[in-house]
Every structure is written in C-alpha cells, then in structure tokens.
Amino acid sequence: MPPPGTALCRLDAIDDPGAKGFVFGGGTQRFEMFLVRNDxxxxxxxxxxxxxxxxxxxxPDRFLTQDETKIVCATHAxxxxxxxxxxxxxxxxxxxLEKLAIEVVDGVVRMAAK
Ligand code: FES
Structure with a gap:
C-alpha cells in the first residue's frame, strides 16, 4: 500500500459521479485501489x-453501475x-470492500494516515 502522503491524482480528474483505478508495484507486491467520487x-x-x-x-476505471449509484464488481455483479x-x-x-484513508490537499487526492 502506498504510504501516507502519496499523491494519487487531482480531484478534478475524476468525474462526479465517477471512479478511477490505481496500481502500485508488481508481482507479489502489486496493490490495486480505486477512488470513487459522488455527491x-x-x-x-x-x-x-x-x-x-x-x-x-x-x-479500466469502470467501477460504477450504469446509473452511477452503486459500485459493481464486473465478475459476478x-x-x-x-x-x-x-x-x-x-x-x-x-x-x-476495504476502505482506505485519503485526504484532499490543494486539490490533490493523496493517501492519508489511518
Ligand atoms: S468476484 Fe466480485 S462478485 Fe464474484
């Protein structure tokens, strides 16, 4: 998991509602997470x-239902x-789902301390 302070993206890079995925590392260290924005x-x-x-x-980045009111798993719905x-x-x-701590600082979403 990326350490606190790691910048993910600008908040305005995600539609509201919308979502965006991120991948860190590789192999056994691979870590995937996503941001979801709404309201x-x-x-x-x-x-x-x-x-x-x-x-x-x-x-990629398709985490929401068609009406964008829920998160959906594409594998078994x-x-x-x-x-x-x-x-x-x-x-x-x-x-x-496992929730992660984030914060928005100067318009940038970044990992936060738990
Ligand atoms: S893997 Fe997500 S519903 Fe089966």
Missing part, C-alpha cells in the same frame, strides 16, 4: 472483491454502496 465526496477502496478476491473492474463499500447484493452480500 462532492471522494472515497478510496482496495480494488479487491470480497467474493473471489479479484479486481472489480474488467474495463455484486453491488456495493458507494458511501461505505457495503455489499448489498450478489455472492458476497453482507461483506464490505
């Missing part, structure tokens, strides 16, 4: 579905609330 807030989650532990997006990552339907209903 003026931005949140970060580990890009790993609690069902099969695979990334949620098959197409689990749906997650944007605000807390809780899975409301699908094979991992009742589980949650």
């Amino acid at each position: 003026g807030a931005v949140r970060a989650y580990v890009n790993e579905c609690p069902h099969a532990l695979t990334p949620l997006d098959i197409w 689990a749906l997650f609330r944007i605000e807390d990552g809780f899975c409301t339907s699908g094979p991992c209903a009742g589980k949650s």
Whole structure:
C-alpha cells in the first residue's frame, strides 16, 4: 500500500459521479485501489472483491453501475454502496470492500494516515 502522503491524482480528474483505478508495484507486491467520487465526496477502496478476491473492474476505471449509484464488481455483479463499500447484493452480500484513508490537499487526492 502506498504510504501516507502519496499523491494519487487531482480531484478534478475524476468525474462526479465517477471512479478511477490505481496500481502500485508488481508481482507479489502489486496493490490495486480505486477512488470513487459522488455527491462532492471522494472515497478510496482496495480494488479487491470480497467474493473471489479479484479486481472489480474488467474495463479500466469502470467501477460504477450504469446509473452511477452503486459500485459493481464486473465478475459476478455484486453491488456495493458507494458511501461505505457495503455489499448489498450478489455472492458476497453482507461483506464490505476495504476502505482506505485519503485526504484532499490543494486539490490533490493523496493517501492519508489511518
Ligand atoms: S468476484 Fe466480485 S462478485 Fe464474484
């Protein structure tokens, strides 16, 4: 996981609503996460579905349902609330995405201390 202070992107690089994925490292050190923006807030989650532990997006940056009201896993269509990552339907209903601490400083989203 990138350390606190690591810059991810400018906040205005993500549509509202919208989402953007990030990959750090490689091999066994590979770490994937995504930002999701909606209603003026931005949140970060580990890009790993609690069902099969695979990334949620098959197409880059496609983390939201067509109506952009939920996070969706492209593999088996689990749906997650944007605000807390809780899975409301699908094979991992009742589980949650892992939330990450972020902050916005001078218009840049960056990792924060937990
Ligand atoms: S891997 Fe996400 S719903 Fe199955």
